[in-house]
Structure formats: structure tokens, C-alpha cells
Amino acid sequence: MDQEPTNKEQYQRLVGRLIYLEHTRPDIAYVVSVVSQFRHSSNVSYRNVVDRILRYLKSSLGKGLMFSKNGDLEVVGYTYADWASSIIDRRSTSGYFTFVEGNLVTWRSKKQNVVSRSSAEVEYQGMAHGVCELLWIRRLFTDLGFKPEKPIELHCDNKSAIDIAHNPVQHDRTKHVEVDRHFIKEKIEKKIIRLPFVKSEDQLADILTKDFCGKVFHDSLTKLGIGDIYAPT
Template identity: 65%
Template sequence: MKKFGYQQANTDHTLFSKHRAGVEVTRSKHSLFLSQKKYVMDLLADTGMLDCKPADTPIVENHKLGVYVDQVPTYKERYQRLVGRLIYLSLTRPDIAYVVSVASQFMHSPSEDYIAAVMCILSYLKSAPRRDLLFKKNGHLDLKGYTDADYAGNITNRRSTLGYFTFVGGNLVTWHSKKQNVVPRSFAKSEYRGIAQGVCEILWLRWLLAEIGFRLDGATKFYCDNQSAFEIANNPVQHDQTKHVEVD
């Protein structure tokens, strides 16, 4: 989890530790750690999952969650309450951001399959109740971002899910996972829309940093792993061939 900026707090050099709205803030000489371990343990206790078998991942690979005509409904209020608490937990846990976004898509009509997916998240939290989000001084305020998207991953309506995260000064500051509003006809278009969303986040962060007195002079690096989407975004000549995504 180090690629997300996770690290266990070194309490030998801790100056202070405070709780704010369920978030534990621990500060050492050169670092700041955010954790919600107590919140996780309370959540596991309230749901009776303290003694559950830990899971290695928060969701099974290539899951088939969707809307089916023969699905067995479950207690709606309970499901909404659990997902709501997980949404709050994802404030410091980007490792569950994607699966929580998937679970939140079925709030209106949950089934037993969806509640089983939520229980899988809780089992994963049991395996790692504490994941400290690390912020440290790296001697710079460079801004960079990364984006990715699947292609037609939703089995119900074949929409894609995009995700991006950004770093300021080498520290993870924002992350996002969301199902796209349209159905792309190619992998490149799905990735291109992901780039557009990530660039909006980058522009907002540049504006925010300038507002608080840290104006960035150089260009911001933004990474995408799809060459076709990169060429579309980087070559204005090709924009005439992509008027259907001109809004991006």
C-alpha cells in the first residue's frame, strides 16, 4: 500500500495524537498521519464482524455485481447505513474507494448479493484496520496526477468506471472513482473521458494552491496508460474526428 502513501505511524517520534470526527491525527517530527482505526473497529463491532475471517481484497476480481430480475432483496435501511459509513471511511482509505463506489450504485434497491459485497469489504478491513495516510515534507510542491478507466465494465448498462488520484509535494491529496455518464464505443474514448475528469481536478488544485500563495510556474504532469487517448488529447488535429466527445 505504499504507492497510495500508506505507512504505519512511528510512535517513537510522535509529538501528539488527536481524534477529530473519527479521524486520528498523529504528528511526528517530519510527518503527519491520518487514520480511522477506531472508526473501523467500531464499525466491525456494530456489524458483528470482529471475529470474521480476514479477506485479502475488498472485492472479488471480475465481480459480476449488477441488477438482475431474480435478485433477492435485502433490508434497505441497513444496507444504506452500512454503505454510508463506508463512504465516510473512504476519506482516509483510498484502497476501498472503488469498491465503495460500486456498492453505492445499488442504494435504491439492494439485494443479498450487494450486502455480501459489503461484508467482503468489512472482512478486508478486519485484515488491515489501520492504514495510515502519510503526509511528509519532500522539499517540493510538484503537482502530478494519474488516471485510468475500464471499458464497459458495468454489466447492467455497459458504462465504464473512471478513476484518478493526484499528488501534491509527493503526498496523495485527492482520489476519485466514478461510473461514467455515457457508454463509450472504444477503450480510447473511455480513457479520454477519464483524462478530462482528471484534468479538471488538476486545474482546480492549481487554482487552490495559487489562492493560498503557492503558484506553480511549470506544467503539471498527468499520466495515462492508453496511447490512443493520449494522442487524441495531445493532438488538436484529431479533435475534428472526435466531435462526439468535444465537451470533454
């Protein structure tokens, strides 16, 4: 990796604008979360990544979220975490997507603050963030007079994390996420949240935690409802 320093102020301005743009472009959420980690210690390699993002954006000016009316206010979430994915400090990256009426409405990709000792632990911490987001959407709907009548589904592809959420027994695997465990278990018992298992190939939140080849990436964007208004029909 090229460690030659780059113009720090310019790098920070560019990343700041990308963070702002990421609020409407979930397709760049993961990579923007990566380059934003080096705003205070940027080098030529990270600047080159930013330039690649800019080239991608220039080639996809018409890409964005497509919303449709489906007649059902169902709220669904997907959560995923990539264990020890950072080769620099071995911290994990987690992310979530939330959908309303099948339309993508919120998302987040974030490097976790501490190093996790197991994949179940990191998935569980990511699950807690997803639950908080779904509770916020549920509260918003309630304020608007549309309180969901059934539990909100948060899809996870880690069976160990799902088992921990339903199992009240405390043991060494849960003591590091004890607060999150009680928080999620409470919402399950109140039938506010459901945690259905989803196969890894159907886990939409994957692209918020790591990079993929072009075909898999673009296939995922289609599933998320991200289209291009300039694409030929």
C-alpha cells in the first residue's frame, strides 16, 4: 500500500461530500464508511479509492432508489456483520437495511468500536443496531397512526446469534453482549420483533460489510430496488 501522504484538507472535503451523498446512495455506503475511517491519516492509496468512487458515481448518474406502492405497510429488516474484517485492527463491520412496503428506506454500514471474539458476538451487536432502527420506524408509524399489527421481521443468517436471542441461559458466549442480549430478548417476548433465519445467499445486507465482484454487486442492487433512470428499457 502506498503510504505517501496526500492533501489532507482536500481528502476530508471529498469524503465529507461522499458521506452526504451516501444518504441517498446506499450502493456506496460500505466503501464510504471505509474511506471515512482515514480522514485524519489519509495517504495516496486511500485517495485513489476516493477517486474510484467518484468515477463510479460519474458513470452512474441516473442510479437511485425506486419506490413503488404495494398497499402493505409491512416493515422488514436485514442485518449482517463481517467478523474481524479489518486487517488493520481486526474490528468487524456490521450493517443493516430496512424496508417499508418492500421499499428500502434506511441503511447503515459501520465499523464496530471493539474487537469481537466470535462471529456470533459480532452478529449480535449488529443485530442490536438493526433492532433499534426498526423500533424507531415502528414508533414513527405509531405517531402517524399506522401502528404495525404484527411483529417486525429482522432477517439474520447467523443461527448462533438467533439462538442466543431466544435462549435465556447465560454463559461465556453471551457475557460480552449481555445488555444487547436482554434488550433483544425483551422485544422478542413482547412480540415486537421476530428473528427469522435467512440463507446467506439471500442476505441483502452483505454489501454493507465487504466488497464484491461486479456481477454480485449489481445483482444485489437490483434486489434492493436500486435502478438507473437512464438504463435502456
